[in-house]
Amino acid sequence: MRQRFEELLCRLGAISDLGKAAALLAWDAETKMPPAGAEARAEQRATLTRIAHELQVAPELGALLEELRPFEEAHEHDSFEASVIRVARRDYEKAVRVPPELRAELTRTAAQGYHAWLEAREERDYGVLLPRLERGLELLRRYAACFEPDDPYDALLDDYEPGMKAAEVEAVLERLKAELPPLIAAVPGPVDDSCLRRRYPPEDQRRFALAVLERWGMDAQAWRLDDTVHPFATSLAPGDIRLTTNLHEEGLSGVLSCLHEFGHGLYERQVDPAYARTPLADGASSAFHESQSRLWENLVGRNLATWRFLYPELREAFPEQLGDVPLETFHRALNTVEPTMRRVDADEVTYTLHVILRFELERALLAGTLAPRDLPEAFDAKMREYLGLEPADPVEGVLQDVHWSELLFGYFPTYALGNVISVQLWERAAADLGDLDRQLERGEFAPLREWLREHVHRFGRALTPQQLLERAVGGPLDPEPYLAYLRRKLEQVYGTPVT
């Protein structure tokens, strides 16, 4: 049996290696590849993905997993052996439910959709994307049906949030939708954020961001930071974590984005190293991953306590830009609340409304109660209703995000759930660690990092997101801490109690 388990590890190792090689192909394409390599790169990625999938649905793998049932049962739920088999079986059973032709067509349509999206933005014409989206939704409905869910949206969501149902997401988002608009309405007008409209030389930003991340736990032995257009983090191995950023001339959003990506990277870095080359070596879910990036970007990175420690360093790096700016002014500027047209520019408070809008629209599209041709109007209507803004054209509106064109339905809510989870974890860490703010003020970031390793990161995918949250915070998903946090933050930034 032990030998058969070793054979399983071998098979899973090869699948993991192909995935990591594909991740390098992707990282390189976004950071290093000469432009003329793009076409060949797409073929290379497609080939690796196809072969990994073939290994993932191999009947021999299924038979091996069956054979190993008694072995799994002979081991504790939390043991390495039982966890690997349990998670591998889940992956296998999901993978084999989808006919290869359907999967191939989904991949093709997503790729075409992406190109149509680029073209639609170029032409400022949603009509270019429309037929792809119609076709994509048809395929997604067939994909969802493979899993015989009560609600088709559940099947799509499950790819990002294993085990979560659309109804649960809806309950959380409904609560936020009720509470956020009055919060925003109570904001007494924009703060002075002129200090973030100054010019900050990108090389100085990079130096500062790296200095911060080194304090937080990044080191050159196992991490890199490179330039890209759309920042992301990727892990090529437990000891090979890659962050990317886009440092603009104006403002410090590139630095904040480094802090965000660090959260993703740290999660991967702190998964139990014994899980390497198994399906356990990844985050528990998209929302959990997002909770980690949001935690370091917002709860640490926009925290007054953190800047009490870091601001002298920042000022030293940018004396001309910040010499005349008191800490409190800088912190307020970092935390301005004001509805923005683009989701990616949104502050902590309005962000979730962008997500709710998209969640509602994508559920309606999938259910067929909203026709794709009516999407732009529906999008604009919700922008007006939730954020009081009127997109000037489809590029500002329905075409601002790439997700739908690539058929990533079910992904958007994980951004909002990530915010919710980040505060639940923060509260528990603060309770466990004593005065967390005091630690940040003294530049002591290690206790928080180690708390996250111990209570979240090390488990990788061995626990479901539900189990992980229950063990880490002692309860289920709960938007109240997040709402309370936003209220405290607004009070701190705007000086007056809000709501």
Add this chain to the structure above:
Amino acid sequence: MRQRFEELLCRLGAISDLGKAAALLAWDAETKMPPAGAEARAEQRATLTRIAHELQVAPELGALLEELRPFEEAHEHDSFEASVIRVARRDYEKAVRVPPELRAELTRTAAQGYHAWLEAREERDYGVLLPRLERGLELLRRYAACFEPDDPYDALLDDYEPGMKAAEVEAVLERLKAELPPLIAAVPGPVDDSCLRRRYPPEDQRRFALAVLERWGMDAQAWRLDDTVHPFATSLAPGDIRLTTNLHEEGLSGVLSCLHEFGHGLYERQVDPAYARTPLADGASSAFHESQSRLWENLVGRNLATWRFLYPELREAFPEQLGDVPLETFHRALNTVEPTMRRVDADEVTYTLHVILRFELERALLAGTLAPRDLPEAFDAKMREYLGLEPADPVEGVLQDVHWSELLFGYFPTYALGNVISVQLWERAAADLGDLDRQLERGEFAPLREWLREHVHRFGRALTPQQLLERAVGGPLDPEPYLAYLRRKLEQVYGTPVT
């Protein structure tokens, strides 16, 4: 039939994609990867290599190639179709002759050998490598036997020089061995190369090297230059050529190494783009590849005509280092002839003696007429005999190159053959292009580059090295042009006729 041919292209495309993905894993490991990623990277590379090999020996591929025989015969020898099938069949037939266990053990022993070599150098003790080398030779003899060659060395050589026999190599090298020592003996003593012992800031070297390579045909659309420890060139696609270099503080050897790697890169860049994702998309042989790097490094890069054009630019980049150095002094310094202990430091004239020494020793090792335990003494004896130098210890002697530890027997001679071929091509290009030196003096590098595309590069592996040489220069391998070139060069550098 056409459909079956398309199926063949699909299968070959996947093998190619895996190879290119493995090449990216290797490039990244040498240029970008954080050190802690090394162990996982080795697994990733092994997995991709293993899967590519499985596809390469798949019985379905063999059956398809059989089935396509009439299709091949219905096409001209030089056609894309016939060439792909012919070369793919050669690769398949070679691959299936080797039992998988033997291949796996060769790979393992080579990896262990590499680590033993590192350790042996560290300890300055050949004894650390000896058992690996003994085991490796045993495996290499079994490997060679799979091909039932007249001379086991032929089988190893064939992996680098398809179709070439050890006896042919020997004939060329014997001729050089007879002619080179008197040439070297006639050198009237070292020239003043103090200008190449000065400090050149690496960033300025990089800027200059890139400016030169841009003139030669490198562009950011399809090329990169990165730093590494041991320079190399790799192609990830026809439009994705990567050069690496190691720019030292002292001297300009890093710039010369850029010119060398450019030659490799240009070859890959100029293969017929229609050959992408087929086995035709590569150089004809290792010697042909080396001929291209040597041509740009030596025949162009150490040429007085080239520097008549480039030297003002170089002087402008390094006014302190070269302001007092006349062109002729600089050119002589670039072309000093003086025996060196290390092969990689050797000049154009003595280089081949390093290769001859290694060729003779590796043939004797393989034949069993030299025992691995006697190798260090044999190495030192030939160093004394051919170069008049006495290695102080094994690191200066037998451990200076990595090749044998990694079981790359049969590779060394391709360096010397590359020199020979480079001059044969040069002579023909000069005859076709008119006054080549005059073109270089005017900074016109495009005619030479295009000549190489037309007569060498575009064919990729579609022609055998023998066919390619015959078509390009109208004759077989011939060391005489190379010898004549060296005599001219020495006369130019030392001012007096040599021999």
